[in-house]
Amino acid sequence: MSPEKSGPTSVGPFRHPKRIVKVRPTSDTKCGAMKTFSDCLAERRDLFAGADYGPAIDRAVAAVVKTIRGGGRVLLFGNGGSAAQAQHIAAEFSGRFLLERPAWAGIALTTDTSALTAIANDYGYDRVFERQLRAIARRGDVAIGFTTSGSSKNVIEALRAAQELGVVRIAFTGNGGGPVAELADIAIVGPSGPSWKVQEVHFALGHILCELCELNLTTG
Secondary structure, three states, X not given: OOOOOOOEEEEXXXXXXXXXXXXXXXXXXXXXXXXXXXXHHHHHOOOOOOOOOXXXXXXXXXXXXXXXXXXXXXEEEEOOHHHHHHXXXXXXXXXXXXXXXXXXXXXXXXXXXXHHHHHHHHHOHHHHHHHHHHHHOOOOOEEEEEOOOOOOHHHHHHHHHHHHHOOEXXXXXXXXXXXXXXXXXXXXXXXXXXXXXXXXXXXXXHHHHHHHHHHHHHHO
């Protein structure tokens, strides 16, 4: 494919040249020969093999249901993909998962950029969740921390604060559990390996948590 010819373009009162974009033919792609879709799928078939997450999830469901019935809140946090997971589960609580029911207070501590940057600037990144949690958590709330390594310092600090405040601590972790598993009232320990493996298990378990909470709160 021939590159697009460059030429001036107007944007408001300014004129600047178009970028030249070179498109590489698809036949020049080499990474496909190293790994196939089937290879990637095969890596995921055994993600739940040999693991019994049922007892820990049942305890987490009981804790969340008790908190919501008592008018409490679920506070969630994590970094990177785990931040997205925290926001995802918070949205399932405040919106809905499958059933029509009242809104529940699911709050992700990963979304307020003003708070995150101010706290990181003034106190350090390790305290970005801990400081927010101290501001809004009440005794009997539930704090859910996500970390694939089990050793994210800001998740550890938040769980320590939750312990001081009388907040129920749930950790979604992996790679043996790490320090967060020791701090949590309920530790849900995913597989060992790269972050994506742990995240994909957390994703499925998060949906199971939401579904079971919804069923317990709407039919129980």
